[in-house]
Amino acid sequence: MDILRIATAGSVDDGKSTLIGRLLYETQSITKDKIEALESASKRKGLDFLDLSLLTDGLIAEREQGITIDVAHIYFSTPNRKYIIADTPGHVEYTRNMVTGASTANVSLILIDARQGVVEQTARHLSIASLLRIPKVVVCINKMDLVQYSEARFNEIIESLKPLISNTQFEGQEISYLPISSLFGQNITKKSDQMNWYTGESLLNELEAYEFANQLSQAESRFQVQWVIRPKTEEFHDYRGYAGKIASGTFKVGDKIRVLPTGQESTISSIEKFQDKLEKADAGESVVISLATDVDISRGNTLVLANDLDAPQMKEFSAKICWLDQQALVPGKTYLLQHGVHLGKAKISQIESRLDVINQTVETDIQSLKLNEIGSISLRTAQPVMADAYEKNPANGSFILIDEFSNSTVGVGFLN
Amino acid sequence: MSNINDKIGQFPRRLEDESIYIMREVAAQFERPALLFSGGKDSITLVRLAQKAFYPGKIPFPLVHIDTGHNFPETIEFRDWLAKETGADLIVRYVQDSIDQGKAKEETGKYASRNVLQTVTLLDTIEEFKFDACIGGARRDEEKARAKERIFSVRDDFGQWDAKRQRPELFDMLNGRIAVGENVRVFPISNWTELDVWNYIKEEKMEIPSIYFAHKREVIERDGMLWADSEFLNKDAEEIPFETTVRFRTVGDMTCTAAVSSEAADLDTIIEEILAAEISERGARIDDKRSEAAMEKRKQQGYF
Numbered sequence: 001m002d003i004l005r006i007a008t009a010g011s012v013d014d015g016k017s018t019l020i021g022r023l024l025y026e027t028q029s030i031t032k033d034k035i036e037a038l039e040s041a042s043k044r045k046g047l048d049f050l051d052l053s054l055l056t057d058g059l060i061a062e063r064e065q066g067i068t069i070d071v072a073h074i075y076f077s078t079p080n081r082k083y084i085i086a087d088t089p090g091h092v093e094y095t096r097n098m099v100t101g102a103s104t105a106n107v108s109l110i111l112i113d114a115r116q117g118v119v120e121q122t123a124r125h126l127s128i129a130s131l132l133r134i135p136k137v138v139v140c141i142n143k144m145d146l147v148q149y150s151e152a153r154f155n156e157i158i159e160s161l162k163p164l165i166s167n168t169q170f171e172g173q174e175i176s177y178l179p180i181s182s183l184f185g186q187n188i189t190k191k192s193d194q195m196n197w198y199t200g201e202s203l204l205n206e207l208e209a210y211e212f213a214n215q216l217s218q219a220e221s222r223f224q225v226q227w228v229i230r231p232k233t234e235e236f237h238d239y240r241g242y243a244g245k246i247a248s249g250t251f252k253v254g255d256k257i258r259v260l261p262t263g264q265e266s267t268i269s270s271i272e273k274f275q276d277k278l279e280k281a282d283a284g285e286s287v288v289i290s291l292a293t294d295v296d297i298s299r300g301n302t303l304v305l306a307n308d309l310d311a312p313q314m315k316e317f318s319a320k321i322c323w324l325d326q327q328a329l330v331p332g333k334t335y336l337l338q339h340g341v342h343l344g345k346a347k348i349s350q351i352e353s354r355l356d357v358i359n360q361t362v363e364t365d366i367q368s369l370k371l372n373e374i375g376s377i378s379l380r381t382a383q384p385v386m387a388d389a390y391e392k393n394p395a396n397g398s399f400i401l402i403d404e405f406s407n408s409t410v411g412v413g414f415l416n
Numbered sequence: 417m418s419n420i421n422d423k424i425g426q427f428p429r430r431l432e433d434e435s436i437y438i439m440r441e442v443a444a445q446f447e448r449p450a451l452l453f454s455g456g457k458d459s460i461t462l463v464r465l466a467q468k469a470f471y472p473g474k475i476p477f478p479l480v481h482i483d484t485g486h487n488f489p490e491t492i493e494f495r496d497w498l499a500k501e502t503g504a505d506l507i508v509r510y511v512q513d514s515i516d517q518g519k520a521k522e523e524t525g526k527y528a529s530r531n532v533l534q535t536v537t538l539l540d541t542i543e544e545f546k547f548d549a550c551i552g553g554a555r556r557d558e559e560k561a562r563a564k565e566r567i568f569s570v571r572d573d574f575g576q577w578d579a580k581r582q583r584p585e586l587f588d589m590l591n592g593r594i595a596v597g598e599n600v601r602v603f604p605i606s607n608w609t610e611l612d613v614w615n616y617i618k619e620e621k622m623e624i625p626s627i628y629f630a631h632k633r634e635v636i637e638r639d640g641m642l643w644a645d646s647e648f649l650n651k652d653a654e655e656i657p658f659e660t661t662v663r664f665r666t667v668g669d670m671t672c673t674a675a676v677s678s679e680a681a682d683l684d685t686i687i688e689e690i691l692a693a694e695i696s697e698r699g700a701r702i703d704d705k706r707s708e709a710a711m712e713k714r715k716q717q718g719y720f
Contacts, residue, residue, distance in 0.1 A: 073606070082609075227469075231472045245433060274467075285433050340588075407593040
């Protein structure tokens with residue numbers, strides 16, 4: 001059974017929480033006691049229908065304000081697959097949360113209010129889906145009930161999206177458009193009975209049918225060592241295994257490998273998962289790899305195939321970055337850079353530009369990058385970083401910056 | 417939806433890979449981690465994952481149990497067996513000691529439980545051993561406030577959680593850096609649902625305490641739920657215990673975990689029951705019913 005991860009995004013009041021509530025409700029993912037709690041909460045608000053948005057608007061503060069202020073994770077499953085929704089806030093200031101929620105997504109679900117049409121947030125969402133290279137975008141035109149389920153209005157909105165999409169869509173990114181009404185359950189899990197003009201699938205069927213090829217398995221083989229296992233027991237006296245999760249590609253027993261950054265070479269003698277001995281392991285699998293010869297390997301070192309001569313090792317590089325902290329990014333400051341599990345110091349040499357995510361324009365001559373801003377920077381690191389270009393290998397192409405003093409995660413970078 | 421039975425026994429294996437990755441990050445990033453063990457199925461799953469993450473090495477951190485004194489005897493028995501079986505170190509600290517030291521006050525009345533009190537003992541234990549990371553079995557599907565919890569959740573000196581101070585978690589990168597006095601709660605099975613846990617227990621052929629399976633027990637009926645009769649339960653005169661066949665879906669204290677009427681004697685039947693269930697898992701936890709925002713409030717105060 002596979003897992004499809006969805007990031008939802010929308011603007012304030014475009015009905016995102018209601019949409020998710022509706023998906024849960026119609027896939028029978030809500031139990032009776034939760035529905036009862038929902039009924040009484042809806043009544044207290046003076047509503048005569050089930051306010052499905054209350055299912056996901058969890059925190060006290062946001063219930064008071066009536067908006068979502070953080071990333072919430074919601075789960076449902078069908079016999080076909082498990083779904084994880086990262087419900088990211090649609091509030092203007094929260095690009096940070098949107099990037100966070102979308103970072104693991106296979107699908108980005110973007111909501112547009114049929115009455116409002118395309119707004120600034122729509123551009124922001126498409127831009128972020130593009131920055132993170134999310135391979136599939138589903139644009140839901142919601143609240144169709146409030147525009148009399150009008151086909152003309154639907155087409156008008158799609159038409160007005162075109163210039164935006166032509167800027168953000170990358171090769172291989174699939175985009176589909178659905179007219180829906182979350183409130184009345186139109187085109188959510190079953191085809192709408194109000195919009196016969198629409199020939200596409202319901203949202204759930206669209207998600208069920210989406211085949212996300214394991215692109216990570218096809219990328220170059222990368223394995224970062226998390227932990228060295230040395231039991232030193234009688235039975236496993238000389239055992240030395242390198243534990244980690246395969247970031248991308250495939251490793252097989254017998255493969256000749258090289259350790260970065262030391263450059264030592266060896267051969268894989270075994271791949272284990274607990275008591276199982278495997279012949280090969282793929283991207284995403286947590287395994288223990290043993291080598292035929294004694295080499296000096298520590299946490300954060302990367303194993304690559306020995307014949308992969310282009311495997312990266314860099315101390316100077318440029319990256320796109322999204323700033324996540326109240327305290328702005330200043331050039332010249334030293335941060336901790338975490339790439340996978342590898343941690344080292346990094347200095348921001350220069351902010352090259354800032355991206356206007358709404359208009360897709362680039363400004364240069366930038367002195368700082370503030371919370372929620374996206375820009376291009378160049379960096380220098382104390383130790384080599386074994387990262388690929390994000391476009392080529394997303395699993396090995398991102399990093400976070402950590403403030404040495406506050407310990408906060410202050411930025412996320414995508415290697416150029 | 418097609419037949420619910422289609423979902424049975426299908427554990428998404430990728431979840432295990434991710435949880436093992438998190439376990440290894442805890443061992444690598446912290447000096448004194450601990451695994452908080454409650455005896456429930458979720459913490460048993462954590463022990464299994466820890467075992468797998470470091471095999472053939474032993475689990476590089478202790479199991480810590482905060483014993484409220486109101487545990488089911490079957491849970492305590494199982495805890496001791498599991499520690500022995502896995503060779504893990506076991507540390508037990510008692511809520512009774514916190515009460516005796518005057519740090520916590522026993523609740524009174526019909527709904528008295530030690531569930532809130534264990535926070536005091538937990539924080540003292542963290543201080544005593546200077547634990548900088550505590551692994552717990554909370555899942556995001558359990559409850560709304562938990563849906564927003566991070567995998568690495570930073571707590572201040574008082575164990576308090578602040579929704580606005582949580583670090584963004586991007587991709588699979590976990591930032592466990594903390595200041596002196598702070599600690600981190602780690603939730604490796606955040607993305608698992610109750611069904612995932614049961615399917616995993618089944619696929620892995622794991623042992624679990626006998627109270628999860630249908631058995632005969634003396635209970636009372638209260639607020640439409642079944643309560644295990646015990647010396648710790650404050651009963652009204654009209655609450656007369658009777659014997660019936662029940663099992664537990666979730667295992668907390670005897671005073672705050674309700675039983676469900678069930679004949680399910682094996683995992684397959686339990687999983688079928690869950691799929692057909694009308695009441696969500698935490699619906700059987702009286703402590704959440706105190707108010708709609710109960711969990712969030714308790715979390716702010718350092719509850720797990």
